[in-house]
Amino acid sequence: MITRRTGLSGGMMALSGLGGLLGGQGPALAQPQRxxxxxxxxxxxxxxxxxxxxxxxxxxxxxxxxRLGPQAWLEQFLASQLRGSAGGQVLPEAxxxxxxxxxxxxxxQAQLLDRYQEARRLARLQAAASAGSAPAAEQTSRRELVRxxxxxxxxxxxxxxxxxxxxxxxxxxxxxFNHFNVFAGKGPVAALVGSYEREAIRPxxxxxxxxxxxxxxxxxxxxxxxxxAQSVAPGFRPPxxxxxxxxxxxxxxxENYARELMELHTLGVDGGYSQADVTELARMLTGWTVDVxxxxxxxxxxxxxxxxxxxxTGPKQWLGRPVTAHGQAEGKWALDxxxxxxxxxxxxSRKLAQAFVADEPPEALVAELSAxxxxxxxxxxAWVQTLLSSEHFWQREHLHSKFKTPYQFLLSTLRVLDAQxxxxxxxxxxxxxxxxxxxxxxxxxGYKNVASAWLNPEAxxxxxxxxxxxxxxxxxxxxxxxxxxxxxxxxxxxxxxATRTVVAAEPAEMQLALLLGSPDFMRx
Numbered sequence: 412m413i414t415r416r417t418g419l420s421g422g423m424m425a426l427s428g429l430g431g432l433l434g435g436q437g438p439a440l441a442q443p444q445r446x447x448x449x450x451x452x453x454x455x456x457x458x459x460x461x462x463x464x465x466x467x468x469x470x471x472x473x474x475x476x477x478r479l480g481p482q483a484w485l486e487q488f489l490a491s492q493l494r495g496s497a498g499g500q501v502l503p504e505a506x507x508x509x510x511x512x513x514x515x516x517x518x519x520q521a522q523l524l525d526r527y528q529e530a531r532r533l534a535r536l537q538a539a540a541s542a543g544s545a546p547a548a549e550q551t552s553r554r555e556l557v558r559x560x561x562x563x564x565x566x567x568x569x570x571x572x573x574x575x576x577x578x579x580x581x582x583x584x585x586x587x588f589n590h591f592n593v594f595a596g597k598g599p600v601a602a603l604v605g606s607y608e609r610e611a612i613r614p615x616x617x618x619x620x621x622x623x624x625x626x627x628x629x630x631x632x633x634x635x636x637x638x639x640a641q642s643v644a645p646g647f648r649p650p651x652x653x654x655x656x657x658x659x660x661x662x663x664x665x666e667n668y669a670r671e672l673m674e675l676h677t678l679g680v681d682g683g684y685s686q687a688d689v690t691e692l693a694r695m696l697t698g699w700t701v702d703v704x705x706x707x708x709x710x711x712x713x714x715x716x717x718x719x720x721x722x723x724t725g726p727k728q729w730l731g732r733p734v735t736a737h738g739q740a741e742g743k744w745a746l747d748x749x750x751x752x753x754x755x756x757x758x759x760s761r762k763l764a765q766a767f768v769a770d771e772p773p774e775a776l777v778a779e780l781s782a783x784x785x786x787x788x789x790x791x792x793a794w795v796q797t798l799l800s801s802e803h804f805w806q807r808e809h810l811h812s813k814f815k816t817p818y819q820f821l822l823s824t825l826r827v828l829d830a831q832x833x834x835x836x837x838x839x840x841x842x843x844x845x846x847x848x849x850x851x852x853x854x855x856x857g858y859k860n861v862a863s864a865w866l867n868p869e870a871x872x873x874x875x876x877x878x879x880x881x882x883x884x885x886x887x888x889x890x891x892x893x894x895x896x897x898x899x900x901x902x903x904x905x906x907x908x909a910t911r912t913v914v915a916a917e918p919a920e921m922q923l924a925l926l927l928g929s930p931d932f933m934r935x
Contacts, residue, residue, distance in 0.1 A: 451807050457481035457488075458905050459810050462935040463767055464492055464799075465578030467823030473901045492579035493796060495617060501577040506570055513563040520606050520631055520714045523560060524703065527602040530556040557602050561595055564605025565849045566835045572822050573830070583616045583795070584608070585818070586766050590759075591627040591676060592857035593636040595850035600632050604850045607632035620759070620789035621750035624676065628668075628746060629715040631701045637668035637855065640701045642693060644723035661721060669693035671855045677749040679758030684730060691729040695741040698722030756784040760794075767798060769809050770861040776803035811905075811934045814862035817845035819935065820874060824881070824927055827898065841877045845870065875928055895922025906931045 451459060457476060461468050468476075476484045491498055502510070510516065515523070533556075572581045588608055595604045611630040615623035627633050634640040642665035649661050669692040674680050702716040717739040727734040727741075730748065734741055749755055760780035764772030776798075783797040798804055815823060821841060825832065832838060842848055846865075852858050859865075896919050903911065910929045914922050926932060 449807060451805055451810060453481040453485070454904050455807070455810060456805060457485045459805070460485055460488055462811070462905070463804075463813070464488075464582065465826075466572055466581065466819060467826045467935070468902075469826045470829050470901075477901075489799060492577065493792070493799070495577045495580045497617075498577070501575045501580075502571065503574055506574045510567055510570065513567060515560045515563045516567060516605065516609070518560075518606075519712050520603065520610075521702075521712060523602045523606055524599055524631065524701075524714060526556050526560065527599045528703075560602050560605065561850070562836075562839075564608065565839055567605070568608065568849060569822075569832075569835050569838060573825055573832075579795075580616055582767075584613055586763070587612050587616065587623065589852070589857035589860075590762065591623070591633070592852050592855055593632045593850075594853050596853060597636055600636050603630070603632040603635070606630070615791070617792045618790075619750075620755075620784070620791060621746065623791075624746055624750050625743075627676070628672070628699070628742070629713075631714040633668070634699065634701050634715070637671055638665040639668040639696055639699055641665060642668070642697050642700075643721040644694070644697050644725075647721055664690075664693055664697065664723075666690060666693040669696055673749065675855055677755040677758065678752060679754055682752070682754035682758065687728075688730055691727045691734070692745055694723040694725070694727055695729065695734060695745050698739065699742055750789055751785070753781070753785060756781040756789075760784060763794070763798060764803075766860050768804055769812055770863075773803045773806075776801055779803070811931065813860075813935050814866050815933055815935050816858065816860055816865055817842055817847040817870070817874070818849070818858075820933060821845075821877075823932070823935070824878070827902070827927075828894070837880075841880075845873050845877070871933075874933070878924060878927055895919055895924075895926060898923060898926055902926070902932075 461472060461476075465472075475487075479487065495501075500507075518526075572585070575581050591612065593600050593604055593607055595601045600607075607627075607630050611626040611633070612623065615626060631640070641660055641662045643661040643663060645664060647661055647663075666689050670689045673682060673684050673689065673692065678684060698718045698721040700716055700718050700721060701714045703714075719738055722738055724736040724738075726736070729745065734744075737744070757777065761772060761777045763780060764776050768776060779801055780794060780797055784794050787793040803809075821838060824830075825838075839849055843851065847858055895914075899906075899911065899914055899922055906914075906926070906929065910926075910931045914925045914929065917925055
């Protein structure tokens with residue numbers, strides 16, 4: 412905690428200087444005043460790209476922008492972002508070395524689940540030996556064996572988002588993880604969520620949607636989270652022992668994954684399916700489960716298993732089509748149908764446009780993206796390229812119109828300060844306090860990315876409190892009073908006239924806090 416009234420902490424005392432810009436329900440906070448007509452200038456286009464396709468500028472980007480000029484910089488930036496990690500090294504050597512030291516990132520799905528199961532076994536032994544509380548013992552074991560796995564997964568996510576030069580990739584990772592959300596607070600998902608992100612989401616960011624859909628459907632984190640691991644044909648009777656992982660024990664037909672697969676992951680809530688279709692799809696996906704037999708009973712790699720004995724082999728009728736018994740192929744065929752469905756194209760396209768363009772995206776843009784999704788066979792690179800080449804992305808009305816989520820606000824603050832956090836736990840704590848814990852969205856629809864979810868007095872107060880605690884000990888931030896005026900100059904085009912006037916009128920040691928707490932900086 413900073414104790415002297417300089418830099419960030421001193422600036423917090425002056426936030427009232429923003430007056431109506433920051434206080435209450437002022438209209439400037441809801442939408443900073445910007446010219447509404449005419450095309451963006453080259454400088455505005457560069458800043459729009461930097462704020463929408465990355466988590467905000469670092470000093471290197473600001474220097475390059477000044478050196479190259481806005482048009483040349485923008486062309487170079489867009490080309491590099493669309494190449495992504497295929498364009499070469501995207502992380503500094505120091506960050507790569509740090510990631511290599513996170514030993515749990517190299518564990519297989521089976522090894523991760525083994526650690527979770529070992530935590531449960533030790534908890535039972537501890538509870539029996541002490542005649543104590545089993546839940547308390549399990550909490551202790553989880554803390555020792557499972558918490559480091561989750562902590563290292565979160566650390567790598569933040570480090571990549573903060574330091575990667577492939578910023579668009581990191582934003583797409585956030586978008587797709589949120590779309591295919593799993594909750595780390597549910598059983599073994601805590602041990603598997605990092606593996607899920609690394610194996611089911613990140614490798615497919617520039618591939619085809621069907622690949623990512625299939626990878627998420629088969630990953631144990633999703634199978635546990637939405638209960639398909641325990642979904643079996645009616646009347647199924649398990650053998651004497653299938654393993655000790657309670658989350659995978661058969662309990663009859665479970666429709667949770669089938670419902671969310673259509674409602675959230677593909678067709679959308681208005682995608683033209685019925686409750687009967689949910690039930691039939693759940694029947695088609697019986698047998699898609701997790702091998703929980705332990706290292707003596709299975710291999711040491713991936714955990715997906717199609718258990719034919721659990722599968723419902725009866726005839727089915729799904730989306731108006733007859734389905735004959737074909738075992739695992741039934742589920743694969745269903746994923747093929749869903750991935751290429753026009754309703755899926757529209758649902759996904761609206762979500763992409765909402766995340767990157769506007770809370771209420773233009774219908775013409777949604778239609779444009781939908782058409783490209785279908786014509787390209789769900790090619791995600793072509794789909795994103797269509798977004799960035801569309802005139803709708805560059806309309807002036809969308810400049811600075813998106814309100815940052817807590818995750819985006821935290822990262823943009825650290826990037827603009829060139830932060831080098833050595834301990835990410837305070838950052839994770841700040842996200843949790845702001846209502847957006849990493850991997851902590853409990854419901855399958857994930858976190859909202861619209862202003863109505865985050866723009867309220869309590870949330871704004873939490874952001875200001877976090878800024879007041881931000882210092883070099885927790886985030887590697889230089890709190891020198893010189894930073895305020897320097898950032899005010901370099902971020903000038905990003906800030907509205909009212910914000911520049913208010914901040915410039917304050918003492919230098921307060922300008923940094925005012926800038927970071929301004930309505931303009933809370934938008935992208």
